[in-house]
Amino acid sequence: MSLLGKLFGAGDSKPAYPASAAARTLLLGGAGEDAERVRAARRGVVVADVRRGPGVTLLADLSRGFPFGDGAFEEVFSLEFIEHIPHPELPAMLRECARVLRPGGRWVSGCPDAEMLSAWFGLQCECVKKWKADPACPRCGGKARISPGRWLKSVCGNQEDYGDRRWADTHKNVLWFGRLKALLEEAGFSDVRRGDAGAYYEEGKADMKLLVEARR
Numbered sequence: 428m429s430l431l432g433k434l435f436g437a438g439d440s441k442p443a444y445p446a447s448a449a450a451r452t453l454l455l456g457g458a459g460e461d462a463e464r465v466r467a468a469r470r471g472v473v474v475a476d477v478r479r480g481p482g483v484t485l486l487a488d489l490s491r492g493f494p495f496g497d498g499a500f501e502e503v504f505s506l507e508f509i510e511h512i513p514h515p516e517l518p519a520m521l522r523e524c525a526r527v528l529r530p531g532g533r534w535v536s537g538c539p540d541a542e543m544l545s546a547w548f549g550l551q552c553e554c555v556k557k558w559k560a561d562p563a564c565p566r567c568g569g570k571a572r573i574s575p576g577r578w579l580k581s582v583c584g585n586q587e588d589y590g591d592r593r594w595a596d597t598h599k600n601v602l603w604f605g606r607l608k609a610l611l612e613e614a615g616f617s618d619v620r621r622g623d624a625g626a627y628y629e630e631g632k633a634d635m636k637l638l639v640e641a642r643r
């Protein structure tokens with residue numbers, strides 16, 4: 428957890444996001460709880476989502492292109508968003524991200540890490556609560572990393588239906604670093620690297636997340 432998270436996150440295990448010098452940030456899929464935390468760490472945040480939610484300033488289907496000019500943003504940021512974009516539409520969405528970023532602008536995104544979740548398939552146990560196994564568990568002896576329910580949810584999404592089948596809260600994409608790096612480079616990004624998932628996700632959860640940063 429970041430120092431700011433420790434100072435201001437009392438009673439909340441979720442970290443405060445690292446501050447960004449970005450003058451304008453486009454937050455994709457921000458209808459969830461992220462909007463307020465992103466706003467607290469950044470200036471000039473535009474929150475875009477296909478569904479209404481607290482803090483949403485632009486209601487739009489982002490798979491159909493972004494209603495912004497070229498180079499309009501310093502940063503495009505999203506958590507738990509790109510895995511909801513259908514596989515065939517992700518390359519075009521990433522090209523839109525590149526287009527609305529100024530040269531040198533920053534792309535930051537977190538999503539479930541398929542590589543890690545695959546590695547953890549055999550490390551599931553019902554005793555895992557809050558991402559910690561019970562050391563006295565007769566089945567796993569405390570060695571499990573994840574609960575079966577959480578594993579499935581991380582891979583497949585919440586399976587909630589928002590009233591439009593297309594945008595039900597299921598995952599429509601599977602991502603791991605090598606694949607996302609290739610997609611980003613095809614879309615015009617460079618300097619693609621893993622970021623610190625622990626700066627954006629709570630302890631335990633961060634281990635199963637892929638946090639990727641890239642430059643336009």
Ligand SMILES: [Zn+2]
Pocket residue numbers: 552553554555560561564565566567568569570571
């Ligand atoms: Zn166990």
